[in-house]
Amino acid sequence: MNPVRDGRLRLRRLPLDTLRQNVAFIARDCPLFRPERFAGFGKVEVRAADGRALIASIDIVDDPVMVGPAQLGLPEPAFRRLGAAEGAEVTLTPVRPPASFRHVRRKVAGEVLDEAALGEIVRDLVGHRYSDMEVAAFLVACASALGPEELLALTRAMIDSGETLRWNRAPIADKHCVGGIPGNRTSLVVAPIVIAHGLTIPKTSSRAITSPAGTADTMELLARVDLGPDAMREVVERVGGCIVWGGHVNLAPADDVLISVERPLGLDTPEQMVASILAKKVAAGSTHLLIDLPVGPTAKVRGAAEAARLRKLFEFVGRRVGLQVQIDLTDGSQPVGRGVGPELEVRDVLAVLEGRPEAPESLRARCLRLAGQVLEFDPALAGGKGEARARDLLDGGDARRALDRLIEAQGPSPLTRRLGGIVDEVAAPRSGVVAAVDCFRIARIARMAGAPVDPGAGVEMLRRIGDPVSAGEPLFRIYASEEADFRFAAALAAEDSGVRLAGEVAP
């Protein structure tokens, strides 16, 4: 039997993990598909007999034991995504660049795109037909170059790109933080307060991409977060809210593709922020949205002019897609609370919810301020009565009990809570007063220590801006579980701790 008949190869599963990239491993002497020919294009479509297909880049194999000339090797993630059996016949065709990329070229050349063109782009993004560099080109081409109408069209296309949830009640509230501030884990306090009041808040949240923890990573230490749309609906209808990972709910999935490129590039374009956030919330069925917009020298938004521009964009697009948007410009000068990393953040959150004396005031005050504004979406509390009500619900233990109901409804956490056992302190090089904290640096140190893959790793801040410190006293602690992780984090902190004393300049 000739295994390469009718232009088919046999699928082989490879013990490799190429993370979110799809890579197809093809023998150099594969008679069906000379891989070198496609070096300039680089992508192929792999199609199984049942029609399922994926797009992959090519690596060439010179070892017949690994991949024979009649075989196609797929690493674990792509093998799973294709869903065919080992040994199944697959066909291979070279992929041309996505047709919609011509609109990106037009945008690069300065043209204005209409809803149809943006819709085509978004459908190809969701179909994973754009390479990372094509996504980057689209993001940058849109940066500061999308007019309000284009931004609205992009938002609408993103809403239409996935599932949309509808609820038989109103209002449906949500809060969202623009991000970039380590430890700003307010959702785990705000959502329980809102639920305790009786407003509905179906919150989907993200896992960290380059940050040391996303809301979903932190919540996962308390409950299951990988719910699908049906399970999520059940929880919301029972409890009045949820805090789940958005990855299984498929709301505005184009956003996930854009973010997967935007984060590693450290790009946060206003256009992308507005379209991504509003599309996700409208798809989730929200009617009222509070946005926490931290402003600070190392936050995503660095000054008042930028914040004002963002506010206008949020309000314009929000109005046109039927979402009432409230923007709160908050302090983005330093981490919130003490913990940075999932386990450390959970400890802060529970201390606040349980009113314990060690509860960090910076986190508590911020949660009350944000929850108060969300509560004022309830007409009965409008006009300034939200924060007092939030304080009552927090201090009376109602919020804590609401979190318990959430946890019970979502199901038990698959993880074990354990703080990293390798601990060391980073000390002040001299005496002085803390003048600034580099949020990006702190996040990176926590990330190097292992967070969020290791939920027990991270950074515990021991000093805040304005605090005096003597030479040799600790500025923060690093927690890790693995020696190698600890070394990378400590080396980073030794080079630049991110904490500046008055009169000090960054290294």
Place this chain on the structure above:
Amino acid sequence: MNPVRDGRLRLRRLPLDTLRQNVAFIARDCPLFRPERFAGFGKVEVRAADGRALIASIDIVDDPVMVGPAQLGLPEPAFRRLGAAEGAEVTLTPVRPPASFRHVRRKVAGEVLDEAALGEIVRDLVGHRYSDMEVAAFLVACASALGPEELLALTRAMIDSGETLRWNRAPIADKHCVGGIPGNRTSLVVAPIVIAHGLTIPKTSSRAITSPAGTADTMELLARVDLGPDAMREVVERVGGCIVWGGHVNLAPADDVLISVERPLGLDTPEQMVASILAKKVAAGSTHLLIDLPVGPTAKVRGAAEAARLRKLFEFVGRRVGLQVQIDLTDGSQPVGRGVGPELEVRDVLAVLEGRPEAPESLRARCLRLAGQVLEFDPALAGGKGEARARDLLDGGDARRALDRLIEAQGPSPLTRRLGGIVDEVAAPRSGVVAAVDCFRIARIARMAGAPVDPGAGVEMLRRIGDPVSAGEPLFRIYASEEADFRFAAALAAEDSGVRLAGEVAP
């Protein structure tokens, strides 16, 4: 002996070819470096004991036979680039994004970059510290957003990024085609004419990235082209010129990095074109440059306004970097000559140089026009005497003899000239007159047929715009050496041949 001491892994060579990407294969249970931690950053620096290093993305291996926990696997290209022995100890450190990328972010936000910032970016590009998506972000951020002074600064930084050649004679002439027109292989005729006249033309040229042939690919069928700077200098001093591949000469290497991303994206930003072309030529020591700028509906430059803008940019930057630039707007409506693909193009070139009756007039006329303008860089021919002189040198056989001297000096070709044996014709679906030819489509069909990896593959055009054709008569021939290649090319041609008869619209 513990093989993982002092944070070192042992290098293992993998029988894989990841083409121009560097990928490091690390065991999931590598105790030194937990690869999952770095998924969000994705890049590591691999450093050998002698200090040589490279930057690679990570794939995770779950098979100890392939890569053990104390090993680091490098596929063939990265292994060669690192230059260490199998089993050598290497260290691994996570790579932070290149520091200069902050300037790209500033450019995305609309700021103006100075020479220092652009210099930093270019140095990181040349050091291969940018990922493809970072390069894409830089390219798009610059598109239509670089002022003339920024463009000049970028060009200067690119000149300084590699070797520069200096010649003890003047003028040093060159010609360059902006590209995009299949079969436009004029350099192989123009350079011999210029050499025969006695002007110096040290021509470096590129290999195809996404096109079916570059000048270097075609020349390689006649002579060696992979000369280093010293060998190139020797040839030029002996013969008065050369046609070599730029890959070993290291002139303005930042350009190669930008082009490697720009081509697959199908982006040709005016800024990138101007900086790339002028930087390469100044680095090669040229004093006078003729640019062939084809204008046509499927060429890179599609209209008069775009051509005029490009001309201004070329002239402004050229003047400031000391290069006299002459722009010739040429016909970019269809392929030049008949052949598309290295062997087919060599046949056209030799037919023109040898004055044979089958020589395609479109190629001959274009070569004379371009050569005439280069010859007028000689003050003795200025003012319109160039083309007649070019015709004399071509028709008298002097150019053919100059090519022989070039071939003799560069050394014999490493390739065998052989036209693909699988041939079929693509026929006109009805009778009519050829009204348009899609250059991009023809290039893609030739590429699918196997060009340039298979130099004998390609497309032979049998009809030009204005030619009548009867139903069933051939429009062009496809040549391939492998059945699979042929099938892909034929399928592409069947879907859309790229040749439009009058009254026909594109599929």
